[in-house]
Amino acid sequence: MTTILAPAGRGFDPLGISYRSLPIQAALLLIGTGVLALASQISVPMVPVPITLQTLAITMIGVLYGWRLGALTVLAWLGEAMMGLPVLANGAGGLAPFVGPTAGYLLAFPIIAALAGFLAEKDWTGSHMFKSFLAHLSANILCLVIGGAWLGYLIGAEKGLALGVTPFILGAVLKSALAAALLMALARRKTQPVDL
Incomplete structure (x- = not known):
């Protein structure tokens, strides 16, 4: 069974999402929001933007769920945050993070x-x-560009670059390498024959 959230026959589908029913995909969406909430709590406090595992979790969800369900999962998680649930970095929630530096x-x-x-x-x-x-690196860099541009608008381009982009470049590279390694291991595991 296919749905509009994950098109049938997509190339890399280790979770078989393209063949899951809509209720299963909805459950996976909720699980994904939980994973994102947990990844948000693993952080290094910095001002004005903390370092977290959010981008690693977000790009992994995008890859594992497919672009439609992945983006929808992230939107649902952000919706939870807007409703006041403490699912963002350092337990933040509510509308303030959506107008502030982050x-x-x-x-x-x-x-x-x-x-x-x-x-x-x-x-x-x-x-x-x-x-x-x-x-993964392209996605991480795009995140830094968009986030840094907003931060630059708030506090000036030079400060925005210094506080919102430069400190995160090494982390973006490391998280991208980790994601690629994890996905390669998953791909290899899926192709190995099962011994009975």
Whole structure:
């Protein structure tokens, strides 16, 4: 059974999402929002933007869920935050994060989930380690560009770059490499024969 959320026959689909029913995909969406909430709590406090595992979780959800369900999952998680649930970095929730220094990054999150998922559907993942790394890195850089632009608007371009982009570049590279390695291991595990 297919749904509009995950098109049938997409290339990299280790969870078999393209063949899952709508109720199963809805359950996966809720699980994804929980994963994002947990990843948000693993953070290094910095001002004005903390370092978290959010972007790693977001790009992985985009790849594993596909661009449609991945972006929808991130939007649902952001909706939970808007309703006041403490699902963002350092337990933040409510509307304040959506107008403050982190607003640009929050805006970027569903976009980068969709980008990572779209590139995965074009076979930029799994056993293609370098392409997978580039897909995640592209998404992370896009997040920094959008987030840094908003921060630059608030506090000035030079400060926005110094506080909202530069400190996160190494982390973007490391998280992209980790994501590519995890997905390569998952792809290899899916292709190994099962011994009975």
